[in-house]
Amino acid sequence: MLLVVVLLFICILLYILFIINYFLGDHSKKSKVVILTIPLAIVLGFLVWQFSVSNHYFIRSSDLSKETVVGMQLDELTTVKQLNQVGEYERNIQPDGFMYDYGDLMIKTDTSHRITSFSTNWGLNELEEGDSLNKVKAIYGDHYYTYKEMGLGKAYVFVDRELDWVLTVWTQEAKVRYVWISTM
Structure with a gap:
């Protein structure tokens, strides 16, 4: 800056x-x-x-199609049974849907219970908390933009244009600390 x-x-x-x-x-x-x-x-x-x-409109697309969290994927309809299998949660009503808070995992759905985002430090398919920034780049490539967010560290943002998904990986000291994947 x-x-x-x-x-x-x-x-x-x-x-x-x-x-x-x-x-x-x-x-x-x-x-x-x-x-x-x-x-x-x-x-x-x-x-x-x-x-x-510093804008996702000017970076190349990354393939995020295989990304799942606890066996669920963005844009899928979810059921109470699936949500209960993950563990105990607190359900919060949002203006545009619902937020299921598991503590270290948050699942957001729209009003029809279609998953719109995951926020977690559990990681994704191949990515876990503590993994190196080099592993992030090896999995998702070099097509990203970055920004810093107070308290979360440096964010690396990958965009899948075919699916309209965005993956944000927050790092501290070049190690993965938190991930957020959402629909655009």
């Missing part, structure tokens, strides 16, 4: 200097336009780059 601020400050300073040069310098009209355009292009290019590396 500091790099972003420093680069923006430098670009703004350059732009101000070029504006001063525009009015005080003895240059042709064409060179003045080019000189004014350079810092603006740098700032716009930087903003586009920042937006593209």
Whole structure:
């Protein structure tokens, strides 16, 4: 984030200097336009780059089709019997469905009991708490974006465009701590 601020400050300073040069310098009209355009292009290019590396619309798709949690998968209808087999839970009514809280696992469904997300530190099929970041990349590939969330660590986000699923893997010290997989 500091790099972003420093680069923006430098670009703004350059732009101000070029504006001063525009009015005080003895240059042709064409060179003045080019000189004014350079810092603006740098700032716009930087903003586009920042937006593209921190947004799931600009990354390639990852295959998340085999991901299950406790034998259940996103977009499946779930039953009370399946939920009871996982263990004791607390059911919370949400505006758009239900949340089943098992402590270390949360399952969210819509009003028709179709699973819309899992949040857990239990892990997924091949991924468990404590696994290395290298294992995450080996399983899901290098097509992700990252961000930091206070208290959870650094998030690595993978997107499956065919299924419209998003997998977020939170890491601390390059180790998996928590995963969240949801529909978009």
